[in-house]
Each structure stands twice: as structure tokens, then as C-alpha cells.
Amino acid sequence: MTLPNPLISRSESRLGGEPCFSRTRVPAAALFDHLTSGGRLADFVRDYPDVSSEHAIAVLRLASERVLGDVQRSPQGSN
Secondary structure (H helix, E strand, O other): OOOOOOOEEOEOOEHHHOOEEOOOOOEHHHHHHHHHOOOOHHHHHHHOOOOOHHHHHHHHHHHHHHHHHHHHHOOOOOO
8 A cells, every 4th residue: 555645634625624534524633632542552443544654654654753853862861
């Protein structure tokens, strides 16, 4: 499967500009809300069939790189 580039997109004409999985109307926040409430990735993909597991995993990796990449590059001992 070819993943869309970008993985997440936003348009004022789609859900009022909320960031969504590209090529869908599924808000990216739905994935994070689902997982933080104890849901499983498999259930998310089942509930949102327009989002593949590969696409969801790629978004999670992107978020991780954005958050942890900054932390890993910070000088040791700084907060």
C-alpha cells in the first residue's frame, strides 16, 4: 500500500479545517483519543475503514518523531 503524502491534511471545507488522515474525513485526533482511552489499534481501523493500519501507524510514528526527536536532541539535563 502506498501511503499518502502528507499523512495528515487539513482543509476548511473538510470538518472545518480539523487535521484529518489524508484522503479521508477521519480526524487525526480520533486515533489519539481512541488509544489514550485504552482502545486498540485494530479496533480503530475496524471502526474507521477509510484508514489503513499502515496509515495509522505512520501517523503515530510521525507524532513520536516530532515529540521525541526534540527531546532526544536537547542537551542532557535540560527540561
